[in-house]
Amino acid sequence: MLTKLRIKLRQLYFKDTQFANLMTKRIFNVLLVANPYDAFMLEDDGRIDEKIFNEYMNLSLRYPPRFTQVSTAEETWEQLRNTMFDLVICMPGSDNSDTFDIARDIKKEYPHLPLVVLTPFSHGIKERMEHEDLSIFEYVFCWLGNTDLLVSIIKLIEDKMNLEHDIKEVGVQMIMLVEDSIRFYSSVLPNLYKFVLRQSQEFATEALNEHQRTLRMRGRPKIVLARSYEEATELYNKYQNNVLGIISDARFPHDGVNDPQAGVTLLREVRKRDPFIPLILQSAEESNRCYAPELDAVFIDKNSKKMNIDLREAVSDNFGFGDFIFRDPHTMKEVARIHNLKELQNVIFAIPAESFLYHISRNHISRWLYSRAIFPVAEFLKQITWESLQDIDAHRQIIFEAIVKYRKMKNQGVVAVFQRDRFDRYSNFARIGDGSLGGKGRGLAFIDNMVKRHTEFDEFDNASVMIPKTVVLCTDIFDEFMDSNQLYQIALSDAADDVILRAFLRAKLPDRLVEDFFAFFDAVKAPIAIRSSSLLEDSHYQPFAGIYSTYMIPYLDDKYEMLRMLGDAIKGVYASVYYKDSKAYMQATSNVIDQEKMAVILQEVVGTQYGDRYYPAISGVARSINYYPINDELAEEGTVSLALGLGKYIVDGGLTLRVCPYHPTQVLQTSEMEIALRETQTRFYALDLKNLGQNFSLDDGFNLLKLHVKDAEADGALNFIASTYDPYDMVIRDGIYPGGRKLITFANILQHDVFPLARILQLAQKYGQGEMRRPVEIEFAVNFDARTKSGIFYLLQIRPMVDVKAGLDEDLSVIPDERLLLKSENSLGHGVMDDIQDVIYVKTEGYSASNNQLISYDIEKLNRRFLDEGKHYILVGPGRWGSSDTWLGIPVKWPNISAARIIVEAGLTNYRVDPSQGTHFFQNLTSFGVGYFTINAYMNDGIYNQALLDSMPAVEETKYLRWVRFEKPLSVKMDGKKKLGVVELPED
Incomplete structure (x- = not known):
């Protein structure tokens, strides 16, 4: 018997694997139907082109896939007419309703072209997809921001295209994943592919040179996805001799019905036919764990926080990946660990007989060789079963000789890949x-790219726009x-x-x-x-x-x-x-x-050193949409919060200067001296250069100093960004003058354009929002040199503005007047509130401004009760709320009305005051998302149904106020873009 085997062994050389014949069907051109921002996220996050390029170079292929991005039907057809595409990836964004229509038309015209849906499963898209016919798509994937998914999609489709040929050609192995949950396989596949590709890079070290190594990687196991019992059975029946292992969910469709036991039935059938194949059963139902011993399978709990880690370990331990571990069959303790073929050759005679018998009788060694694409030896040893030889020493000898023969044939030797230091000190x-790169990293790459493409950012004589060294x-x-x-x-x-x-x-x-x-x-x-x-x-x-x-x-x-x-x-x-x-x-x-995976950005801190502290002249956050536009401002012109020092001050909710970049000279906080003194920045953050982090703590601000503005004055850092309050003449002068308090107004930059801050912000908002196709929030900092009156504007981050309350797609102007309690065509705020049942309003009969101070005391008492109960109310009254002049309005301070969520200025025929739009506590309105309505019903400017309130019983009534409660909550809806706000009465 041994002699026959040795004759076979001599022929191994002639059977060497022709790796060049594997993976011949490839995806070269990918059409991406998506809006520009989603496409950028895919392509430039993790540099998907570069990633795939590297992998293709490893596979010694000269033409990695090219991505062509289109966002309209016209562009799609133009590209399809001019280029042969191998794959179409559709990304239906919530704003792009025609993606599915485009896909259907492509399928009619090109029936053999594979189509894939890649979508974030946000609420709107999920709803849309429930009504779509998805049968035209090969697969639907859930986009979770992980770029590895794109590589997985391409690999999965290529594996499907090459499966039959490669298995017949050299016996390439297959891993079958049986799973019908889109979200789940979208998370598992990238991990599985990453693991398999990394393993294939490791086993490629068996080759002598780079050329052999890259060819070898084509022999990695294929991964196939089955989404029903029938699909899984068909694949297994066809390729059962080449299945490396099966990972199956417990619940998936069987005979067209979602069967909670489908996975158990499938694995039972497979186990009958093959006593040694590795099986993994995964389930979100803990009760299914009991089937694992019967099936000789590993059980993975899908609810586990480390499910992906458990799965990776199970695949590594059971499918022949990683090191080969010889174990004692009684205790399962490790006897020997083998990293490569050479080590196996060296220890084969020293392995205890019981351990050796345990592994060869279960095909473990041939499976390990298959997973490492050592097909000739694996194929040869698979035929030599324990039953056929029944001689341990002969078995050791034949394995030893097979390895020696293979290694000689391959002229074993490794050329290490030299990885140069990737950081170029001159690059940004x-x-x-x-x-x-993670979220912020993607955003930085996006803005870096955006600044390069738009030449307007280069047009300034005394300013440059860039990202910090990163x-x-x-x-x-x-x-x-x-x-x-x-x-x-x-x-x-x-x-x-x-x-x-x-x-x-x-x-x-x-x-x-x-x-x-x-x-x-x-x-x-x-x-x-x-x-x-x-x-x-x-x-x-x-x-x-x-x-x-x-x-x-x-x-x-x-x-x-x-x-x-x-x-x-x-x-x-x-x-x-x-x-x-x-x-x-x-x-x-x-x-x-x-x-969740964490990338870390190392970034030069924008700023200037002043002795032992370090901070920038200006930090800011710009938002491209403004739900509190006042005076001539428009919602779409956006708003910016500016501060002196490090940006943490803004994030922590400090007093910043709010300005619209299209109206930089109209700043509410500096419009009146009283407001300027009360509502401009008094403190700022700086980095403490003396603190060397010996007491490193949970508080990431442990080495930041919170300083007073006068400390910056001492540093000479306030030139052109501060104004001086002259207490003698009671005026505020733009610029720095001796004596007098310094106010952070950025007056010389905003009013006198010493630095083109407003224009740069307009561009950043315009292009950021334009390319993301949604409102954006941009963090920035400016290093300003007062001597040369020049500076560098650094973009630190861009992200989409996610406003939970912003999902308002109703036209408020068509709601019938009789359904409304209040309507204002000059409102501030945006969103929907449906948890308010109480209204407190000032009685208009016999109203006199002389009682305004007394009214404010009444309101304060009621407000305290609402705060204690954690409830909110709508407040209605005449004149300017918060005015210090009691003849112009009720002189409440913010703490007196802090539980109000809608504040209404309702003009009276005999008491007309220009609307204030909440200027007296504007910061609080914007911080807490409070709505502010201005209504003058007597001149048909809005609706105030006071008669209804008067007819209701009062929860409490004072000389000046009434408090009424509705049985069901009122519905508050505010459209910040149209300045339209309504309070709708509850349904009867």
């Missing part, structure tokens, strides 16, 4: 790693850090935040990063901000802003000390993914924490 934007540590560094330090257990536990932080700080970052960091320090020579950039953060369907930490570290000449601070800060950002608040937020937004 670089990345370390191959994973995703390096992104991609998400794969995060994965490596978490895996190599085994942090998942503590991270996913219920441990306190500081316990998690300490565990992360003790962990070790990859050593190879040290040289990269040193190069970055040399290039920047400035403090560095370490910012989170997670996959889900700034995802444009879910607001994740501000959930994770951002640290800053000073620049030091001692680069090792700086390295220590940087390492701590990166670990601190990584740890913040697993803090209690983050976990709670994940749950609230129905995201799985295991899908």
Whole structure:
């Protein structure tokens, strides 16, 4: 018998795998039907072209897929007429209703062209898809912001196209995933492919040179997706001799019905036919765990926070990937661990007989060789069953000889891939790693690209627009850090935040990063901000802003000390993914924490050094839509919040200067001296350059100083951004003058255009919103040199404005008047409120402005009761609310009316005052989303149905006020773009 086997073995050389004949059907051209922003997210996040280019180079193919993006039917047909496409990916955004129509037309014209839907499962899109015929699509995928999904889609379709040929040609193996949940397979497939591709890169080290290595990778196992019992059975029947393993859900369609036991039935049938094939049963129903022992399968709980990690480990341990581990069959303890073919050859005679017999009788060695694309040896050894040979020493000998023969034939030897330091000290934007850039990183790449494409940003004589020097540590560094330090257990536990932080700080970052960091320090020579950039953060369907930490570290000449601070800060950002608040937020937004991956942005801090502190002249946040437009402002002209110092002041809700970039000279806060003194910035944040982070803490602002404006005056940092209050003449003068309080008004920049801030903001809002196709929020900072009157405008971040209350698509002007309690055609605010039942209003009969002070006392008492109960009300009264002149209105302060959610100025025939639009507490209106209505019903300007209120019984009544309560909640609807607000009466 052994002699026959040796004769067979000699023929192995002639059977060497022709890897060049594998994966011959390829996707070269991909048509992407999507709006420009979604397309950019796909292409430039993680540089999808670059990613696929690298993989294709590894596979020694010369033409990676090209992505052509279209957003209209006309563009689609023009491209299809001119180019041969191999795949169409449709991204139906909530704003783009004709994507499915385009897809249907393509299918009619090109029936063999594969179509795929890729969509964020936001509420609007989900509803639309329920009514769409999806049968024309090969697959529907759920876009969660992970660019690996795009590689997976292309690989999945290529695997399907090449499956039959490659299995027949050399016996390529197949992994079958049986799963019908779109969201679930969209999450699992990228992880599975990443794992398989990474394994294939590792096993390619068996080859001698680069050329052989790249060819070998074509032999990796194929992954196929079955979405029903029938589809899975057909695939298994056809390819049962080449199935590496099966991963199956428990519940999926069987005979057209959703069968909770379909997976168990399928795996039972497979196990009957093949006693050794690895099986994984996954289910969201814990009760299905009991079937795993019967099926000899691994059970994976889909509800587990680390489901993807469990699955990866199960595949690695059972499908022949990774190291080969010889085990004692009684205790299952590890006897020996094999990394490569050479090691197997060296230890084959030393493995205890019982362990050796356990593995060869279950085909484990041939499966391991198959998974590593060593087909000739795998194929040969698969035929040599224990039953056929029944001689342990002969078995050892034949395996040994097969390996030696194969290694000689391949002329084994490894050429290591030399990875150069990727950071170019002269570039503005670089990345370390191959994973995703995360949300903020994508946004930065997007604005960097946007500034380059639009030449108007270059038109300023004394200003340049750019992003700060930036390096992104991609998400794969995060994965490596978490895996190599085994942090998942503590991270996913219920441990306190500081316990998690300490565990992360003790962990070790990859050593190879040290040289990269040193190069970055040399290039920047400035403090560095370490910012989170997670996959889900700034995802444009879910607001994740501000959930994770951002640290800053000073620049030091001692680069090792700086390295220590940087390492701590990166670990601190990584740890913040697993803090209690983050976990709670994940749950609230129905995201799985295991899908969250963190990239980290290392970015030069914008600012100037003043002694031991460091801060910029201007920080700001611009929003491209403004729901509180006043005077001549329009909602679509946007609004900007400006502050002196670091931007944390704005994020923390500090007193900023609110300005519309199209009306920079009309600033409400500086329009009256009283408001300017009360409502302009008094404090600011600066980085403490002396704090070296020895007491690194959960508070990411531990090394920031909260200073008084007069400290900036002492630094000489207020030139052109401050005004001076002259207490003798009681006036405010633009500019810095001796004596007198300094007010942060940015007057010389806004009123006198010393720096073209307003124009740059107009451009940033226009192009940002135009290309994202939705309102945006932009963070920025300005370094201004007062000597040269020039500066650099730095774009720090762009993200879609996610306004939960903004889902208003109703035309309020068509609601019949008799259905309304209030209507204002000059309202501020936006959104819908449906939890208010109470109205407090000032009685108009016998009203006299002389009683306004007394009325304010009454309101204050009632307001306190609402605050105690945690309820809200609508407040209606004549004149200007909050006016300090009691003849012009009721002189309430904000705390006196803080439980009101709608405030109404209702003019009277005998008491006419120009509307104030809430100027006296404008900051609070905008901060709390309070609606402000101006109504003059006596001149047909709006509706105020006071007669109805008068006819209702009062909950309480004073000399001047009535408080009434409706049995059901009123419906408040405000359209901030049209300045139209209504309060609708409850349905009877």
